[in-house]
Amino acid sequence: MSQSLRTVVTMEELFSARNSLPGTVGLVPTMGYLHEGHISLVRRARAECDHVVTSIFVNPTQFGPAEDLEKYPRDIENDTRLLENAGAELVWTPTVKEMYPDNFQTWVEVEKLTKPLEGAMRPGHFRGVSTIVAKLFNAVRPDKAYFGQKDAQQAAVIRQMTRDLNYPIEIVVCPIIREPDGLAMSSRNTYLDSKQRQAAIVLFRALTQARKSFENGNRDAESLRKIVKSVIEEEALAQVQYVSCADYDTLTELDTINRKALLSLAVYFGKTRLIDNFILG
Amino acid sequence: MSQSLRTVVTMEELFSARNSLPGTVGLVPTMGYLHEGHISLVRRARAECDHVVTSIFVNPTQFGPAEDLEKYPRDIENDTRLLENAGAELVWTPTVKEMYPDNFQTWVEVEKLTKPLEGAMRPGHFRGVSTIVAKLFNAVRPDKAYFGQKDAQQAAVIRQMTRDLNYPIEIVVCPIIREPDGLAMSSRNTYLDSKQRQAAIVLFRALTQARKSFENGNRDAESLRKIVKSVIEEEALAQVQYVSCADYDTLTELDTINRKALLSLAVYFGKTRLIDNFILG
Numbered sequence: 426m427s428q429s430l431r432t433v434v435t436m437e438e439l440f441s442a443r444n445s446l447p448g449t450v451g452l453v454p455t456m457g458y459l460h461e462g463h464i465s466l467v468r469r470a471r472a473e474c475d476h477v478v479t480s481i482f483v484n485p486t487q488f489g490p491a492e493d494l495e496k497y498p499r500d501i502e503n504d505t506r507l508l509e510n511a512g513a514e515l516v517w518t519p520t521v522k523e524m525y526p527d528n529f530q531t532w533v534e535v536e537k538l539t540k541p542l543e544g545a546m547r548p549g550h551f552r553g554v555s556t557i558v559a560k561l562f563n564a565v566r567p568d569k570a571y572f573g574q575k576d577a578q579q580a581a582v583i584r585q586m587t588r589d590l591n592y593p594i595e596i597v598v599c600p601i602i603r604e605p606d607g608l609a610m611s612s613r614n615t616y617l618d619s620k621q622r623q624a625a626i627v628l629f630r631a632l633t634q635a636r637k638s639f640e641n642g643n644r645d646a647e648s649l650r651k652i653v654k655s656v657i658e659e660e661a662l663a664q665v666q667y668v669s670c671a672d673y674d675t676l677t678e679l680d681t682i683n684r685k686a687l688l689s690l691a692v693y694f695g696k697t698r699l700i701d702n703f704i705l706g
Numbered sequence: 707m708s709q710s711l712r713t714v715v716t717m718e719e720l721f722s723a724r725n726s727l728p729g730t731v732g733l734v735p736t737m738g739y740l741h742e743g744h745i746s747l748v749r750r751a752r753a754e755c756d757h758v759v760t761s762i763f764v765n766p767t768q769f770g771p772a773e774d775l776e777k778y779p780r781d782i783e784n785d786t787r788l789l790e791n792a793g794a795e796l797v798w799t800p801t802v803k804e805m806y807p808d809n810f811q812t813w814v815e816v817e818k819l820t821k822p823l824e825g826a827m828r829p830g831h832f833r834g835v836s837t838i839v840a841k842l843f844n845a846v847r848p849d850k851a852y853f854g855q856k857d858a859q860q861a862a863v864i865r866q867m868t869r870d871l872n873y874p875i876e877i878v879v880c881p882i883i884r885e886p887d888g889l890a891m892s893s894r895n896t897y898l899d900s901k902q903r904q905a906a907i908v909l910f911r912a913l914t915q916a917r918k919s920f921e922n923g924n925r926d927a928e929s930l931r932k933i934v935k936s937v938i939e940e941e942a943l944a945q946v947q948y949v950s951c952a953d954y955d956t957l958t959e960l961d962t963i964n965r966k967a968l969l970s971l972a973v974y975f976g977k978t979r980l981i982d983n984f985i986l987g
Contacts (some may be wrong), residue, residue: 440874530818531836531870536811555812556871559840564872566847589812590837591845593721 430509432516439517439564446514448475452567453513454558457481458498458612462602464511466571469599471512478565479508480517482524487553498615517565524560533559535582535589541676542669543578543700546691554579555586562592569595573602575609577687577702581676601701603629609701621694624662628692628701631656635688639705646670646679649688649705657692666691666698673704682706711790713797720798720845727795729756733848734794735839738762739779739893743883745792747852750880752793759846760789761798763805768834779896798846805841814840816863816870822957823950824859824981827972835860836867843873850876854883856890858968858983862957882982884910890982902975905943909973909982912937916969920986927951927960930969930986938973947972947979954985963987 433439443450451470455463470477481504488494501518508516532552538544539551562570570587572580580598587596602610607629608622617625635652643649653668671678673685682705689702714720724731732751736744751758762785769775782799789797813833819825820832843851851868853861861879868877883891888910889903898906916933924930934949952959954966963986970983 436872529870531814531816531867534813534815560872564874586812589810591717591841593845
């Protein structure tokens with residue numbers, strides 16, 4: 426199914442290339458260093474839309490000052506090969522200067538949904554995310570846009586933004602893609618040394634154990650959070666930042682799981698911060 | 707040049723009507739109670755675009771708690787007649803509930819440009835403006851959008867937002883339309899009693915006098931501000947809120963007028979607040 430992939434950099438090139446695509450357009454926004462998770466989004470877009478537009482942009486405004494913007498992994502050559510093989514027709518690789526020119530001063534902010542979880546741990550992160558996604562939506566004008574369930578809160582924030590700002594865009598959230606041993610795929614996994622990589626499978630094990638308890642009828646959210654924590658705490662290389670069992674739509678913590686819920690976590694392995702989640706119910 | 711005008715209310719109706727318009731679309735957003743200023747925008751859009759879409763929505767989020775949201779004048783029947791005569795094909799009249807449903811929580815904010823002038827006097831006003839205009843842009847996806855120079859800072863804020871958020875939309879700012887005696891047309895002029903209406907021509911007189919001084923070589927911004935103030939202060943019914951002589955693009959106050967400048971003011975007549983401006987250079 427491979428076809429020729431066109432790379433555009435400037436806004437002018439993007440607008441002109443976009444205008445030459447008739448029919449429906451699916452957008453897959455990425456920060457590059459692509460893995461099977463991203464590629465699953467491109468394949469889904471390929472199956473559902475006439476054309477697939479992707480973007481690769483390591484968005485500086487969603488990184489905190491102490492975060493890994495500088496060392497975030499990049500491999501544009503491999504990325505374009507993967508995108509082409511997966512059936513993308515266009516990849517937009519804007520520069521930081523193009524996206525945030527001098528005197529840039531406009532922000533898109535989603536209020537309530539960005540307060541807990543990742544928003545609490547990474548102040549300003551979602552302001553950067555919602556602003557860059559709005560910019561991508563405006564420039565590309567897609568019919569559908571594809572995001573991974575791995576970044577569960579991001580997907581919720583973007584769904585909310587899309588609804589609130591009247592975008593005629595369908596947000597498609599695709600399942601987490603995992604390594605054979607259960608570790609959720611992430612560009613940041615490359616930071617792990619071999620011992621940390623081995624230790625990191627504890628996240629999947631902990632989530633699985635809590636889900637088993639849920640499937641056996643346990644509806645007590647705090648008890649599920651405790652199961653996840655206690656499994657992870659047995660792993661010496663892991664340091665829990667948060668474990669959450671929250672309402673799937675509002676992301677407010679639950680006492681009793683009486684509706685669709687998100688069981689999610691953030692855990693450090695050395696300086697590397699990993700997130701993962703299961704949907705319950 | 708009159709043609710049939712279609713009214714849509716819900717988002718679904720709007721999307722469907724929008725998708726049936728091939729070619730270029732010009733958008734004229736309004737709060738209704740239309741006058742010749744609005745109609746000049748529709749005519750300009752009519753001349754420049756294949757189709758003209760308008761909106762009438764008294765946007766609650768751009769009114770402060772002590773402002774005139776409740777009594778803002780409305781006359782939808784007359785408005786639709788005027789729009790049809792001017793050549794608009796579609797008018798979107800959404801409800802407040804449609805635009806701001808329960809759980810609405812996403813805002814578009816322009817930072818620097820919204821600080822002075824109207825932004826200083828009306829906290830939150832421009833957050834409401836930029837958010838509603840983004841919503842209109844997203845839903846209508848116009849090629850061009852038309853705004854009046856009367857709301858000079860609003861036009862600057864929207865130009866900035868359009869650039870910052872990558873909208874492929876050309877912002878067209880049209881000249882102020884004035885009554886024969888010089889008063890800038892405004893839906894709020896209807897609040898004035900006959901004595902206030904007569905007194906309000908002092909704004910045009912004051913701006914004209916300052917412009918004459920500028921044309922005679924006066925480049926001292928403070929001196930022009932003083933001319934405007936002193937003329938207005940001779941009018942007993944007028945109460946100056948601010949007089950500004952600022953850089954046209956950044957809206958920062960000038961000492962010396964060595965580039966395009968905006969001479970602007972806000973003045974109360976009783977409880978009615980009027981604004982007006984001249985461009986210098």
